[in-house]
Amino acid sequence: MTNAIFTGLMLGGMYALIAMGLTLQYGVARIMNLSYGEFLVAAAFASYWLFTGWALNPLLGLALVIPAGFGVSLLLYRVLLTPLVRRARTRGALEVDSILATFGMMFIVQGIMLSMFGGAYFSYSFLAIPVSLFGEILALNRLIAFGLAVAVGLALYLALTRTRLGTSIRAVAVDPMAAQLVAIDVVRTSAFAFALGGALVAAAGVLISMFLTFSASSGVIFTMKALIVVVMGGVGNLLGCLVAGLALGLSESLVATFVDPGLTLAVNFALFLGVLLVKPAGLFGRAQR
C-alpha cells in the first residue's frame, strides 16, 4: 500500500511537472501550444546531449536548459505569436489561431530533432539508484523529479500570489481588458508568461529524461497528458495542476497495484470525465461568465 502511494505520488508529481508550463501558456497567454510536448522532448534531447557528450550532470544542465527554454519561447512568442495576438479580436480567435500556428511549429521542432538525432529511442542512466524511504525502495531520479516538481509548483504558486508581478500575471489571466487599466502591458506580460511556461517545460523535459525513454516523435504523448492535467486542474491554476497531476498519478498506481494495470488508462479518463461533469471548469477553475 505505501509503495503504491509513493509510486503514485511520484508519477503524479511528474504529471504536474509536465503540465505546469502549459497552464501558464494556455491560462495566461491564451496560447494553446500544440508543440508543447515537442519542446519537452527537445529539452530532454538537450539534456541527453549535455550528459553523454559533455558529461554534464542533468541537474546542472538545468541551469543551461531552463534559460534556453525561456529565451526560445520568448523569441517564438515575439516572432510567431505576437502578430496573431495583435490580429485576434477575441480570446477565442486567438486560441484557434494559436492552435494552427503551434501545430505547424510542432512539425518544425520535430523535424529539427529528427535531423539532429534521428528517430530512434533515447535513454540514459542518471541517479537510477535505489533509495529507501519509509521502508520502501524508490528510484532516486524519480524522487528528485518529484521533489523539484513540488518545490517548483509551490514556489511559483507563492510567486504568483504573493508578488506584484505574479499578481499582474494572474490579472492578465483573469481579465486582459481590465489589466490594461492598471498599467499592465498585456502583450508583454503574456510574452513573459509564455516564456515562463517555456522555462518550465524545459525543466520538465530535463527531469523526465533522467528516467523515461524518449524519441523525436514522443512529444504528442506529453502534450496530451499535460492538456488533461491542465483542463482537469483548471486552466491557469498551478495548484490545480499539482492536485490534478497527483490525483491522476495516485489513481493510476493504486489501480495498477490493486486492480489491474490494464485499467489505468480507463481510470485516468474516468477521473477526468468525472471531474469535468461535476466541475466543468476544472477542480480549481471558475466558469467563464
Next chain:
Amino acid sequence: MGSSVTRFAAGLLAVTGAALFAADGPALAQSSVKIGYAISRTGPNAGGAAVTTLPNYEMWVKEVNAAGGLKLGDKRVPIEVVQYDDRSSAEEAARSLERLITQDKVDFILPPWGTGLNLAVGPILNKAGYPHLASTAVTDRAPELAKRWPNSFWLLGTSAGAANTLVDLLVKLRGEGKIGDTVAMVSVADGFGIDLSGAARPALAKANFKLAYDKTYPVGTQDLSPIVNEVKALNPDVFIAFSYPPDTLGITEQARIASFNPKIFYTGVGTAFPLFKQKFGANAQGVMGIGGWSGDSAPIKDYLARHKASAANGAEPDRWASAVTYASLQMLQQAIERVGKIDREAVIKDLQTGTFDTIIGKVKFENNLPTKYWWVGQWQDGEFYGVAPAANEGARTPVIPKPAWKAP
C-alpha cells in the same frame, strides 16, 4: 556542420511528406533502377524504423551504388531512391505506395517498418506484382499470408514461434534443474503483447508452469514500478515481459532499482537494441529478450562494423530484425541480378525458389518463409547472442541464473 544542415533540410522535407529525390521522367534504356519506400519518419513507429530499417536501406543503397550499381546483365545500373514518410499511419503508407507505383513508377519497393504497416500494404504490393520482403513483421498469419500473396515473404516468423521457442527453452532449463515452476508474465495491451502472451499462455499451461502473474498494461504507461513491485513480491523463477522499447527499458530499470532478480529475466522489443547495452552497460549481462543473432560469425561481425561506419552517429544495428532486414536486401539484390533485368515476376519466382548467401547465413524459403529464426537472445559480455532455438548455427548456451544487478 554542412552535413548537419543538409540533414536538417532533409528532415524538414521528410516531415512535410515531400519526396526527397524528384523523379525526372521515365528512364531511357534503364539508366537507373528506381527503388521506392515509404517509411515511418514520424509518429509512433519512427523509433523502430530509425533503428532497424532506415540505416539498412541507406547503407545497402550506398554500398550497391559504390560498387557501380545493380548488375543487370553485363552492366551495372545505379539505384535511384524515391521515399516518403508514412507518418506511422496505414492510410498514409497505402497512399504513398500507390503513388510510388502509379506516379513514380518505381522498379522495386522496400517494405515499411512493423507488423501493422506490412499487413496494411500487403494487398497493394500483391495486386501490383511487387516482391514484398517483410523483414520487420511478426504475425501468426505469416503462413496463410504467404500462401494468399505469393509475392510476399515473411522473414521474421510468427508470434507462436516466438512464444513456443521461449517455452521450450524454459522446459529444457527446468529439466536441467536450473529453474523452478513459477512464471510471471506481463504484456503490453497492443498487437505484439497480445499475440505473444496469447501464444505463451497455453504453451506455459501445457508445460505445467505455474503462471503466478499475468497482466497487461496500456501502451505508453510511464511508470511500470507497480507491476515490477508486485511481481517481485511473488518471487517467480521466470519473468517474461512482452513489452515495447520504452517499457522494456523502464521495466529493466525498475527491476534493477527494486533488486528484482529472477533466474530468467526476459523482456520484449528493445532488448536487442544497442540502446539497451548503452543504458545498462554491465547490467545487461544475462538479460534475455526476443531476437538475437550469431554474434560470433564473421559476416555478422563485418556487418556490425560496416553498419557503425555507415549509420548516423556511428549507430549500431539492433540484434534481431536489423540483420534480417539487411539480409532481405541481399536476397532482393541477388534475385534481381540473377534475373538480369527488371522483371518483377521473375524476381519473385527466383526469391521463391533460389538459395541466397546472406549475412545471416544461407537462406532458402519454404513456402515463402525462412526455415530458421532466432527467437531468444541473451546479453552475454556486451553482445546479444541468440540462445534459442539451440539447433541454430552459432547458438550460445544461456547463462542461468541471471547474475545479480550491480550498482550502476
Next chain:
Amino acid sequence: MLEVANIGVTYGQHHALTDASLSVGRGEIVVILGANGAGKTSLLKAIAGIVACLPGKRVTLSGRDIAGLPAHEIVEAGLALVPEGRGIFADLTVAENLLLGANPKRARDGEAARRERVLSLFPRLGERLGQTVRTMSGGEQQMVAIGRALMSNPDVLLLDEPSLGLSPLLVRELFASLRKVRESGVGLLLVEQNARESLAIADRGYLIENGKITGSGTGTELMSNDAVQRAYLGGIVASAL
C-alpha cells in the same frame, strides 16, 4: 489639466463619436450627460486608449500629449478609467485589486499612504481585504473599482456610470465619496444618466447627443437648462430650485 479636442470614433460604418472636445481642470468634477448610445462610453474609452480613434484628435494631460499611447501607458501618465461594469478583477481579492491598482510606476511612491486614504474613504473595503470581489455586492464592487483606480495615483479619474445599479442611498454615499476625492486635487470626468445627483456635485457639464457635444455649462446652468430638464430631470424640478 485634461484637454481633449476633435476626438472621433467609428465602429465600421457607424459614427459613434464626432469631433468631441472637452476639458477637465484640477480638482474639478465634470459630468457628461447623454442618453444610451449617445457616445458617452466611446468618449471615455477613446480618451483612455481602449478603443482606436480617428486621426486628428488631440489629447493632453497636464500638457503632455497622450493621444495614441496604448492604454497601459495612459494609466502610467496619470489617467485612470473606471469603466462601465467596473472592470475589476472579479476572481481576485480586494487586496489584490488594490495592489494591482498601484501597479503603475507613478503609484509606487506613497503606495501605503494612498492605500490608507482609500481604506478611510471606503472603510468597508478594509474589513473585506481578503474577500474575492465576485462575491461582493454591487456597491462594494464599485468601491473596489474606484479604490483601485485611485491607487494608481491619477491626475484625472474617468468614471463610466458609477451609479448604475446602485440603490439611491448608495448613490448618495458614492457621490459624497467622489466629492472627497476631488478635494485631494484629482480631476473627475463622470458619465452619468443620474443627472440630478451628478449635477449636484458637478462644477461643469457637457451634453452629448448622437455622438456630438451639443451643449455645456456649469452644474447649476445645466440644472436649469430646458433640454436637460426635459430629458433628464422630468421638467418639474426647476421651480423648486
